[in-house]
Amino acid sequence: MTPTEARRERLRALLIEAAERAIADKGLAGLKARELAHEIGCSLGAIYNLVQDLDELVLRVGSRTLSRLDDALSEAAARSPAGTDSAISTLVAVALAYSSFARDNLNLWRTLFEHRMTGGGEVPEWAVAEQLQMFRHITGPLEILLPDAAERNLLTRTLFSAVHGVVAIGLEDKLVAVPRRQLDQQIEILVRLIGEGLLRTPNVKALFFQRE
Incomplete structure (x- = not known):
């Protein structure tokens, strides 16, 4: 795994964990892409390099x-x-x-x-x-x-x-x-x-x- 791939996997894990916390705290309606991006320290657009869309993110949390x-x-x-x-x-x-x-x-x-x-x-x-x-x-x-x-x-x-x-x-x-x-x-x-x-x-x- 290259350093770039490793960083992407770390960010992806952080994103899923942040989404899990958001849902646990506020429910599905509390899942906001912009807030998640701010929490894990990436741009809003970068989220969609980590998951296909918010549907996938919810399913990963569900997993x-x-x-x-x-x-x-x-x-x-x-x-x-x-x-x-x-x-x-x-x-x-x-x-x-x-x-x-x-x-x-x-x-x-x-x-x-x-x-x-x-x-x-x-x-x-x-x-x-x-x-x-x-x-x-x-x-x-x-x-x-x-x-x-x-x-x-x-x-x-x-x-x-x-x-x-x-x-x-x-x-x-x-x-x-x-x-x-x-x-x-x-x-x-x-x-x-x-x-x-x-x-x-x-x-x-x-x-x-x-x-x-």
Whole structure:
């Protein structure tokens, strides 16, 4: 790597870190290119030699957020023992870890879902792949409860949507924010009901693929 390339990489890292701080402090609306340029000591135009555009910058920050979220979910899952009964406990632990991460990193977490590509552009494949990678924390425990891959993949998304919705609404100040303990209790009830329902339902496929 040449000195020029090394300097560019250092500036790029500084830019992403500065963007992360800005979003964490003020949300996505707080991301201002001119302020970032001033903070890292470069010209406004130089930013676009470091990233393609602000969309890429937001996605790079999101990548860092997802990495930390992945670590939090992995740690939660690792604390759960193996076995059919514990699969539900693992799902609960992962869901509660997700809620805790969202609360502790509220603006960065919200940005993962609020950001839209400028001009309706498509999210790059690398970013999509990182997002989908998170589902393995749900799919893994569900493999014990729901052996069929097609059913499991569908329920993975449904379960994530359910927990995410509870967390998003529970943390929304514009509505009625739910105290942390009560929010965690509601999440655990939801996940346990779904998990125990899988164990007790003799023909899950009939529920997933019923035709009118």
